[in-house]
Amino acid sequence: MTVSDQAVELRLPALAITQSPGRVLYQFAVDGKLLDDFATVSRIRRDDESAVQGYQRPESLQHITAIRKYIESDAPMIPNGIVIAFDDRVRFEPSVKSDTYSVPGEIVIPVDVSEAPELRPGWIVDGQQRTAAIRDANVSQFPIPVTAFITANEEEQREQFILVNSTKPLPRSLIYELIPGTTGMLPPSLARRKISAELLDLLNWDSESPFHWRIQTPTNPEGVIKDNSILRMLDNSIIEGYLYNFRDPVDGTGDLEAMATVVNDYWTAVSLVFPGDWNSTPRKSRLVHGAGIVAMGFLMDAMCDRLRDENRLNVDGFLAEVSLIADSCAWSSGEWELASGTKRKWNDFQNTSKDIQILANHVLAAYRNSRRTR
Incomplete structure (x- = not known):
């Protein structure tokens, strides 16, 4: 699958998982080479008034290189997915009616590669190094699992970023x-x-x-x-x-x-x-x-x-x-x-x-x- 230079809608099979009232996660798989077409990184910085903006740390080239070499090796597997925050331009269309917490359907993502990165509908909350490694890897494609949520609130994006990255690492x-x-x-x-x-x-x-x-x-x-x-x-x-x-x-x-x-x-x-x-x-x-x-x-x-x-x-x-x-x-x-x-x-x-x-x-x-x- 490729995305043209014109604005299109990327439709992907997905599951909508309701964790609590008003809290819905969307899980799907996408070729990692396409992530840059609809998602970007909210890089941490300070504005003109010294207020903190964004939340992601700079890319680690050494870490990215190590992941890229692994992706280019024989039979690589990266089971831990990317976490993306979407704005409300992204929507989910259920394929069946269901009262359960898991509903199949399609996630619909507007893609316009001519847009500036900061105008894309998705922000990478977790997985920026993996995303960069897949982007740079000498492979034709590399499908990756994605967990997403929809919010236009940067505070919620930053909250999820902190929660995802502050868990205790393995000893x-x-x-x-x-x-x-x-x-x-x-x-x-x-x-x-x-x-x-x-x-x-x-x-x-x-x-x-x-x-x-x-x-x-x-x-x-x-x-x-x-x-x-x-x-x-x-x-x-x-x-x-x-x-x-x-x-x-x-x-x-x-x-x-x-x-x-x-x-x-x-x-x-x-x-x-x-x-x-x-x-x-x-x-x-x-x-x-x-x-x-x-x-x-x-x-x-x-x-x-x-x-x-x-x-x-x-x-x-x-x-x-x-x-x-x-x-x-x-x-x-x-x-x-x-x-x-x-x-x-x-x-x-x-x-x-x-x-x-x-x-x-x-x-x-x-x-x-x-x-x-x-």
Whole structure:
């Protein structure tokens, strides 16, 4: 279906759904390539008197590009529809008489592509990024579900925009736990973490792993180590540390079993050198706190390179190396004596990039100094 340059009426099969007195929704499907012909975005701005007008945020080009690439992939599916507010030029014509809350018929939308965008009968309340992605995608058509309501009141449009977009997003932890079982295309930000999430999953459920049932996830709320701390530690190593050696840089997959062996051997050694600190909680021990997990991950990478060259990349090899820094750590009590000459109470380190870097530098320096004096 195409829309000519002249004014026409676009008639689409639709359902009118009455939710409450005076509140009717219209649901229909339309080729997403046609959305720009009858709907526009009420971009948020301020008028000459500094009053807020419109309600939509600017387009996110990165987000649009990610959606467009997905649409251009094999067998894409976008089940969540676009929400549009129509003015009273749009009408619904029922095909049957019915006393039920759902009535079939046609929605009739006037289309005049010669009109300025702000004069179109529809305003996109939710879905501007998807609309732009479909518009730019190199596909001939892409049908999309639409939920619409009719109102000439911008306040009601803005109200619905706020309600649609202020719902609580999915917890990141839940998303990360779902990723390992996802085989379809993911947004780039999540695709980069897929292998880390798969490795975390393997560590948490392997009965031989020191992390067995210790990583807190939605399905393991009793775990004491935050999943994001583990993911950050694994990300660092997979992206530019020792675990990168087991990753396929082309498709982002990797040898999970080989990665898990290295991680388990290293952290087994850590748990043996610091048993009390390891079998504790983040509040009582910085070893199982985000700062300690990520900092000790950097130490793992440094040790792996040396132990691989010495053919000692196993629990015993790690045990000998981790023992070298035992006297330089204050995971649960006392003070950290830093190279700068400053001292910090054992629990002063927080899960911030700055503190993690300071702690990582400390354990790495302690390791290098101990090897030199051994």
